Amino acid sequence: MISLTTQKDAREVRDLPFCYICGNRFDTADSINYDHIPPESIFDIPDRNFPLKLSTHERQCHSPMNLDDEVLGQLVALIHGKQPSERNDKLKIDIYQSTDTGSLIASFSQRNIELLLRRWIKAFHAALYREPLADDTKFAIQTPFPSGTIKNGQLIEEPIREQHYKFVECIKRNRVAGNLDYIETNNGKFRYECVWDKLSDNSWACVFSIDLYGWKDLGDINNFQPRGCAGLYNSPTGMVPENASKATRLEFSIANSDTADPFGS
Numbered sequence: 001m002i003s004l005t006t007q008k009d010a011r012e013v014r015d016l017p018f019c020y021i022c023g024n025r026f027d028t029a030d031s032i033n034y035d036h037i038p039p040e041s042i043f044d045i046p047d048r049n050f051p052l053k054l055s056t057h058e059r060q061c062h063s064p065m066n067l068d069d070e071v072l073g074q075l076v077a078l079i080h081g082k083q084p085s086e087r088n089d090k091l092k093i094d095i096y097q098s099t100d101t102g103s104l105i106a107s108f109s110q111r112n113i114e115l116l117l118r119r120w121i122k123a124f125h126a127a128l129y130r131e132p133l134a135d136d137t138k139f140a141i142q143t144p145f146p147s148g149t150i151k152n153g154q155l156i157e158e159p160i161r162e163q164h165y166k167f168v169e170c171i172k173r174n175r176v177a178g179n180l181d182y183i184e185t186n187n188g189k190f191r192y193e194c195v196w197d198k199l200s201d202n203s204w205a206c207v208f209s210i211d212l213y214g215w216k217d218l219g220d221i222n223n224f225q226p227r228g229c230a231g232l233y234n235s236p237t238g239m240v241p242e243n244a245s246k247a248t249r250l251e252f253s254i255a256n257s258d259t260a261d262p263f264g265s
Contacts, residue, residue, distance in 0.1 A: 001178070002128050002181040002244065003182050003183070004052070004182075004183040005182075005185075006050075007049075007050040010050055010052055010185065013054065013126070014053050014054065014055065015055055016054060016055060016126060016127075018126075019055065019056050019057045020035075020054045020056065020125075020126035020127075020133075021056050021057070021061040021062070021065075021122065022132075023133070023134065023135065026057075031057070031058040032055050034056070035053065035054055035055075035062050035065075035123070036051050036053055037119075037120050037123040037124070038052075038076075038120060038186075038190060038212060039069035040073075041069065041073030042072065042073045042076045043186050043187075044189075046187060047186045047189045049186075049187065050186070051186055052183060052185045054123050054126060068119075072113070072116055075113075075218075076212060076215065076218065113143045113145055114139070114141045117143065117231075121133070121141075121208065121233060122137075124183055124194070124208075125233075125241075127183060128183065129242070129244060131241060134236040137233050137234060137236055138233065139231060139232070140163060140231050141229070141231035142160060142164040142228075142229065143229055144215045144218060144226075144227055144228055145218070146223075157224065160225060160227055164230060164231075164260065165260065167207050167208075167209070167231060167232060168209070168228070168230050168259060168261065168262045169254070169256060169259070170195065170197060171193055171195070171208075172255070172262060173252075173254050174195045174248055175193065177248045177250065179245050179246075179248050180193045180195050180245055181194050181195065181244060181245045190211070190212050190213075191210070192208065192210050193209050194207060194208035194245075195207055196235075196244050196245065196247065197246070198246075203234065203235070203238060204234075204239070204240050205235060206232065206234075207232050207247070208232070208233070209228065209229060209230040209262035209263065210229040210230075211228065211262075214263075216228045216263075225260060226260065227261060228261035228263055228264065229262075
């Protein structure tokens with residue numbers, strides 16, 4: 001089991017010899033900076049210590065991500081009751097009508113949250129296993145935000161994927177068994193957990209969960225079923241990282257009344 005839970009742990013991974021975004025090793029001529037994952041702007045000021053920071057190529061890798069960080073920071077900052085000024089508003093919230101209930105629903109469509117989270121997961125993989133995650137890695141991610149498509153001014157909801165419930169159960173089962181790799185930073189307000197499991201085709205994949213200020217409740221829980229953030233990514237090499245936790249094969253009962261939230265009861 002691998003964990004990163006102290007400032008000392010965070011310092012040890014801050015200067016990895018490769019850029020976690022592109023995976024390339026640093027050259028002496030490279031301009032390097034440190035990227036906060038999750039972005040610093042997401043956290044209330046008392047919770048900004050200690051963060052997870054990793055080295056990146058400043059211009060070609062990190063700078064293009066600045067707007068994404070700002071958008072996601074404004075979205076999650078709503079938890080703290082903070083709303084951006086009209087001038088600096090990057091969220092651009094729209095209002096649509098639900099095809100199921102007829103209710104008016106606020107919709108955020110400026111960025112694909114799932115794509116933004118892929119970058120975070122690349123960072124967590126690098127921090128835990130001291131290796132980059134390949135660009136051709138395949139992901140399946142359920143964010144805490146309900147999603148859907150807009151047709152004729154109405155929102156058509158996408159249901160929670162069935163595989164999400166399996167990811168939630170896998171995380172909870174291995175948490176009970178004390179069998180998860182994990183990262184906890186920012187005054188305990190952020191937590192990432194994962195475990196490697198063998199799929200039906202005998203390939204290995206990493207099942208993960210992410211909690212940030214209990215962000216399950218940041219989604220529209222009045223019109224949609226609340227859901228936590230969980231998912232899976234494959235191992236392009238077919239190998240499990242050294243010392244990574246592998247899913248338990250023991251059969252035992254677990255508490256799982258909230259089947260859509262890996263951090264719920």
